[in-house]
Amino acid sequence: MSVLVCSDLDRTLIYSAAALGLTVPDAAAPRLLCVELYQGRPLSYLTEPAAADVAALAAAATLVPVTTRTPEQYARVHLTAKPPEYAICANGGHILRDGAPDPDWSAAVRSGLAGSAELAEVHAYLTGVRGEFVTSLRQAAGLFSYAVVDRAALPAGWVEELTGWCAERGWRTSLQGRKVYCLPRSLTKAAAAAEVARRTGARVMLAAGDSLLDQDLLMVADAGIRPAHGELADTGWQAPQVSVTAGSGVAAGEEIARWLLDRALDPGFAPAAGGWRAR
Numbered sequence: 001m002s003v004l005v006c007s008d009l010d011r012t013l014i015y016s017a018a019a020l021g022l023t024v025p026d027a028a029a030p031r032l033l034c035v036e037l038y039q040g041r042p043l044s045y046l047t048e049p050a051a052a053d054v055a056a057l058a059a060a061a062t063l064v065p066v067t068t069r070t071p072e073q074y075a076r077v078h079l080t081a082k083p084p085e086y087a088i089c090a091n092g093g094h095i096l097r098d099g100a101p102d103p104d105w106s107a108a109v110r111s112g113l114a115g116s117a118e119l120a121e122v123h124a125y126l127t128g129v130r131g132e133f134v135t136s137l138r139q140a141a142g143l144f145s146y147a148v149v150d151r152a153a154l155p156a157g158w159v160e161e162l163t164g165w166c167a168e169r170g171w172r173t174s175l176q177g178r179k180v181y182c183l184p185r186s187l188t189k190a191a192a193a194a195e196v197a198r199r200t201g202a203r204v205m206l207a208a209g210d211s212l213l214d215q216d217l218l219m220v221a222d223a224g225i226r227p228a229h230g231e232l233a234d235t236g237w238q239a240p241q242v243s244v245t246a247g248s249g250v251a252a253g254e255e256i257a258r259w260l261l262d263r264a265l266d267p268g269f270a271p272a273a274g275g276w277r278a279r
C-alpha cells in the first residue's frame with residue numbers, strides 16, 4: 001500500500017515555545033528536540049517520542065510537509081534527518097522536490113489565480129487598516145500577504161471585518177498564532193497535495209492540520225487528524241473522517257505523529273470508496 005502523509009507543520013507537528021501548551025510541572029515535562037533555528041536561536045520543537053514516530057513515518061510512507069511557510073521559511077525546519085523528497089510550501093503555491101520548487105506547478109498556480117483580486121490591492125488594503133497592534137506586514141512568495149500582530153492588542157472585530165472585505169474579492173483569512181494571513185481562495189494545500197499524490201501514485205492519503213487553511217487538505221484526504229487546539233478547534237469544526245486529539249499543544253503533536261504512523265503501518269487500513277481520487 002503506497003501511503004502519502006500530508007501534514008501541516010506549525011502547531012500540528014512542530015511547536016514554538018509559546019505554543020508548547022505544557023500542563024505538567026517543569027520537572028515532569030517531556031524532553032524536546034529542536035528542529036528549527038531562527039537567527040541562531042532555537043524556535044520549533046517536538047517531543048522525543050514524536051520525533052521517533054515522524055522518523056518511522058518517513059520510512060513507512062511518503063511524508064510530505066504541507067505548510068503556509070515560504071520555501072525560505074520551510075528550509076529552516078529539519079523535521080527528519082534526511083529531508084523529505086517532497087514538500088508543499090506557500091499554502092500550495094510551491095511543490096518542492098529535493099528542496100527546489102517545481103516551475104511547472106508554480107506557473108500553473110499563478111495562472112489559476114488570474115481571477116482573484118490582485119495581491120497589490122489586498123496588501124494596500126492591509127496597509128490602510130493596520131494599527132499599532134500590527135508589528136509588520138509582509139508579502140509571501142508573491143502570492144499572499146500576512147500581518148504579524150500583537151494578539152493581546154488585536155481590536156475586537158478587526159479580523160472579522162478583514163475577512164468580510166477579503167471574501168468579496170475571492171480571498172480568505174486565517175489567524176494563526178501572531179499571524180493574520182490573507183490568501184486567494186483558490187490557493188489551497190489540497191490541490192498541491194492531490195498533485196503530489198498523482199505524481200507518487202499514492203493509493204491512500206492521510207492528513208493532519210490545525211488551521212482553517214488545513215480544512216481542504218483534511219477533506220481531500222482519506223483520513224486525517226487535527227489537534228484539540230487551533231483555529232479548527234476554536235470553530236468546533238469536525239468531519240467524519242477527521243479524528244481529534246485528546247491533548248493539546250506539543251502533546252497533541254505527539255498524538256498526531258503516532259496516529260499517522262499507526263495508520264501508515266496498518267495493512268488493513270482501507271480508504272473510503274474511491275479514496276482521495278474521488279474527492
Ligand SMILES: [Mg+2]
Nearest residue numbers: 008010011210
Ligand atoms: Mg498549523
